[in-house]
Amino acid sequence: MDSLIMWALRFWVVLAFLKIIIRGFKNVFLVPFAGERRSHQIETSMIILVILFLFWLLVGTSSVEASIPFLLLTGIIWVILSVITETLIMYFLLRTPISLILYDYRIKEGRLGLIVLGIMLLAPLFWGYIIKRLF
Numbered sequence: 001m002d003s004l005i006m007w008a009l010r011f012w013v014v015l016a017f018l019k020i021i022i023r024g025f026k027n028v029f030l031v032p033f034a035g036e037r038r039s040h041q042i043e044t045s046m047i048i049l050v051i052l053f054l055f056w057l058l059v060g061t062s063s064v065e066a067s068i069p070f071l072l073l074t075g076i077i078w079v080i081l082s083v084i085t086e087t088l089i090m091y092f093l094l095r096t097p098i099s100l101i102l103y104d105y106r107i108k109e110g111r112l113g114l115i116v117l118g119i120m121l122l123a124p125l126f127w128g129y130i131i132k133r134l135f
Contacts, residue, residue: 008074011058012081015050022046037110044112048119055123059131071124078120 022043030039059071090096104113 005070005073005077008058008070008077009081011054012078015054015078016082016085018050019047022050040104041110041112044116047116051116051120052123052127055127059124059127068125068128071128074124075121079117082117082120 025046026039026043030042033039034042055074058074087101090101091098103109104111105117107114
């Protein structure tokens with residue numbers, strides 16, 4: 001089980017790195033052409049696709065047997081790590097007020113942060129279920 005958790009943590013580090021690249025792409029290319037709201041939605045869609053792809057790699061291509069508790073634990077760990085690191089980086093390094101950090105989780109405002117966290121939580125169960133059923 002320890003090696004599985006380390007495996008999931010390595011994939012989360014890759015995800016964090018890819019999120020930084022996607023955010024940079026958004027700020028440099030998307031915001032000037034599409035505006036903040038639309039570029040946020042495009043960025044979020046790209047992050048969701050990366051999450052689904054990484055979980056498919058984690059569950060579908062690993063030689064280890066991924067149990068349902070492991071898949072759920074992986075999703076929980078990824079959500080906790082994502083919330084903690086984004087909050088710490090934005091609050092302490094970028095000096096972003098908490099109200100603006102929480103703004104990314106307001107679906108009524110067109111922000112999709114909660115959807116990303118939900119997909120991050122449920123994607124391992126989804127892929128684990130599909131892969132176990134199909135293969």
